[in-house]
Amino acid sequence: MIDIIPAKTQNHFQELGRLADIIWREYYIPMVGKPQIDYMLEKFQSVEAIKNQVEAGFEYFLITFDTIPVSYIAIKKEEDTLFLSKIYVLSTYRGKKIGKKAMQFIEEKAKSYDLKAIRLTVNINNTKAINAYEAMGFTKTGTLKAPIGEGFFMDDFLMEKAV
């Protein structure tokens, strides 16, 4: 049983930070290295950083599988599109359609905001996620290389799906 819970409380934010720490270290250190992930976790996924993002309009949701927190997403309503900022599932829960259920929820959100598309960015070397996004109806629309401070860069594909 998969549940999607709006993250609103300090406990929720701490749980998000805990999941981010586990997932990002396991998944991204082999891809971009430990110094970048240490930096990005502190800058983007500390409790303080998450709270600031929520104040700036990001909506975070915790996702539980049989009541266990195993995943989270973050979205932001933009002028024409819904930006999918984060979608992460713990390694042992991947491939169980949690991402797909989250994506259906995100599509409903986009429709409820009267937006016609969902957009996201994904590291150009994150082939598994790119394949999963393509399976869920996204197509590549471009690339983006953006500095994130301390000499680190995001090196991403832009992907989009009409809803």
Ligand SMILES: CC(C)(COP(=O)(O)OP(=O)(O)OC[C@H]1O[C@@H](n2cnc3c(N)ncnc32)[C@H](O)[C@@H]1OP(=O)(O)O)[C@@H](O)C(=O)NCCC(=O)NCCS
């Ligand atoms: C990418 C991610 C969010 C997908 O969530 P998930 O719960 O594992 O995916 P699902 O089981 O819901 O699968 C959704 C669809 O993608 C496909 N898919 C999932 N993983 C895939 C993979 N590694 N390769 C190819 N297709 C894949 C599934 O077959 C399914 O398609 P289908 O409905 O046609 O069968 C999850 O695997 C994850 O957290 N990965 C690590 C972190 C990450 O890269 N996040 C994205 C950052 S941009």
